[in-house]
Amino acid sequence: MSEILTDPVSRLLQLYNSSSSRIIVALAGYPGSGKSTISKHWAIEVNKKNGSESLIVLGMDGFHLSKKRLRAMDNPDAAFARRGAPYTFNPEGLIFKLKALKDSAGKKAVGWPGFEHEAGDPVDDAIFVPPECRLILVEGIYTLYREGEWAELERLFDETWFLDVSVETAMSRVYKRHMEAWGMSEDEAREKAAGNDLLNCANITPGREQADYLVGSRENS
Template sequence: MPQLLENPLEYLLNLLNTQTGRIIIGLAGVPGSGKTTLTQTWEAQINLLEGVEAAKALSMDGFHLSKAQLRQMPDPDRAFARRGVHWTFDAAGFNQKVRELKITDSQQSVFWPGFEHEIGDPVPDAIEVPPTCRLVLIEGLYLLYREGAWQALEGAFAEIWYLDTPLETSIARLVARHQQAWGFTEAQARQRVESNDNINALLVESTRARADWLVA
């Protein structure tokens, strides 16, 4: 069972100062656990101490299948209703891009897809990871999942951590997020969470034991 990492920032800084080459750290966790906020905070703190663009925080969101791709699935209605489940992501593309980050030499930038929430679709090559970046922090739901195409992620990261946020806290955040983003009533938002996000969360929770460290 993974142990709690008491001072993640100090740990990351030590990696930067003791290892050569680019270091890729993953942060898994359930929907609404705070992965994006935490990785962006670490990015800002590290760059303040080590220099601009020493670290870069990235998200798996850019590897959502597009709405056009979901419409081509055998059951498009189910695909849209379950968007965010592991089979609505481009696992192979994600693995390829992570490994590109890992092997690219210090003379080249790597371009990472973003996700435009206003249109609900990924945006190719939206984010530049410059040659100066030595620490990449990637957050996502399924970094520790190892079924199907996700098996190929084995060995792609230096370490993968798990953000150990209580499920009740994550659910409350998701309800508020759905209300704000989609104009849902609280009842509608809770129904969306129960029919999709919570199912995904249970799968993600089942991967927790594979993490190198827990963070809170």
């Protein structure tokens, strides 16, 4: 059973000050739960107190498979329709980079991929993690996913958090996102989410029980 974490910034500062080794924290949550927004806020607060780049936030969007790789699949139409499902990501790449972050601490910088939304494709080495950075938070929908090859993630994170926003609240934000990004009606946005985002939530939910801590959103705190 996951514990409730009421002050994530204090916990991050505690982790930073508790060890001279590099610590990697995972943050999972549903699409639309606000992982990117809230983790950036935490980074600002931690770095304000401990100095620039004490905490670096990395997203897992850069581990989406490229459109070229999706087109090469047996059913590319289904792959594009379900982009965001576990099989449309590159867990091997994520595992490789997490191991590199562990091994390179204090020695050399590590490149981390980003995602170019306009092009719809990942970008290699969009950000570099300096060797002296001791605290890293990796946020993404599948950071706590443990099926198949994803299971290796468990031993690569020092602590795991789940952003405790309900599916209903998260999906309401996803509907709005689809409407704004694609010019959809609300009914169209709901249909799109039901055929992909909502299905993905079933893969994400087990992480809520597996996480070390549940973290409330800023709206709920």
